[in-house]
Amino acid sequence: MAIGVCIVEDDREIRELLSDLVLASGQFDFLGGFETAEDLMRAFRKLQPDVVLMDLQLPGRSGIECIRELKLKRPETQFLVCTVFEDNERVYEALLAGATGYMLKSSDGNSLIEAISSVHRGESPMTGVIARKVIENFTKRKPSVDYAEKLTEREREIVEYLSRGFRYKEIASQLGLSTETVRTHIRNVYEKLQVGTRTEAINKIYGNK
């Protein structure tokens, strides 16, 4: 069964160029070219594409937002960004949103065709320049602040239980405390972390984001 491919690109000429490329290769099932993110989003459910070749700068909703939403709906679809930009910020955003490949419009046709197969195989095609940006971005990512350090021993202990989904009274009985004490500790933790719920606290400390 052929790989279903959609293209989102506002410039008509480029869109047709890409469509021709995909069609001419004979390896894909071309499902359609779209001018805007909204157009794709409307058709997405019906088409269920395997790969979406996506420009980032679009009229209306940005390609990045579009990827974020659609990737949630259907994680199997691979989003291959194809744009003229290769600035750090955009690459980073796109990948965080769920893109798994990042190519430049200046790439030659064969590379693009190969990139489409490649993302579909579960790889992440990208140029060496972009790969370097990705690496720089993620080797520099430091654990910002160690929130856990702000907490006392007891608080850390309790947060650990919190993160496992224990109830206040369960934590209390585990640690031999009163439920009210647990409640107080948690209140203090939230105050220190500047959060208001269990989930926010866990995300802040264990960095689930």
Place this chain on the structure above:
Amino acid sequence: MAIGVCIVEDDREIRELLSDLVLASGQFDFLGGFETAEDLMRAFRKLQPDVVLMDLQLPGRSGIECIRELKLKRPETQFLVCTVFEDNERVYEALLAGATGYMLKSSDGNSLIEAISSVHRGESPMTGVIARKVIENFTKRKPSVDYAEKLTEREREIVEYLSRGFRYKEIASQLGLSTETVRTHIRNVYEKLQVGTRTEAINKIYGNK
């Protein structure tokens, strides 16, 4: 001025194969092949290579340790890993240590030659498979497919919001639903995952550690 290249590889046959490749290309100034990390480290100061082609599994000190030390001494030198391994952990470690390219021994000669020029130009040559691992490593939040698969589109979407700590009514307004609908979806999610709280659901899907 030609690019100065060193090779570190314990297998003599492969080392000579790589040396020949580098020499035959005519693009590089081949500075020497080394059997161990220690050997390179002794000669490093004198040679001041632009690019080091480096195996990771070596007798004595590991390639990763070697990169860590030498990259500190001379950041201009680009370390291009060339190994048989492409497991997540090793890729991650090598890049953190200061490698900027990661190729497989199974690559063909031309790709390797091109990769050497590429790292020297400030790019990060790597295969699509490795790029995917890098991306996965730094975007995290890889929902366990087994559980996520059991959920419908809408449910996955809502769980994502849940995991970020949104309240029912916040999710509802984000998605343009009634709070009661959100509540119903979440109830169904809990039923499918056999859990009873938000935190348990998140841990089951996104994996707590």
Place this chain on the structure above:
DNA sequence: AATAAAATACCACTAAAGTAGTATTGAATA
């Protein structure tokens, strides 16, 4: 055309989480 699954929505209820204020005790420390 009939059926199943997904998405939507409501009511009523209980349990748990979170907010606010306060207080006591022991240990460390300025």
Place this chain on the structure above:
DNA sequence: TATTCAATACTACTTTAGTGGTATTTTATT
């Protein structure tokens, strides 16, 4: 020694989360 911090604990209250039952509409599938 006076003070701060960590740990303990209480009352009283509001908000959010989770449970159970039910029902309508749309979309896919047989």
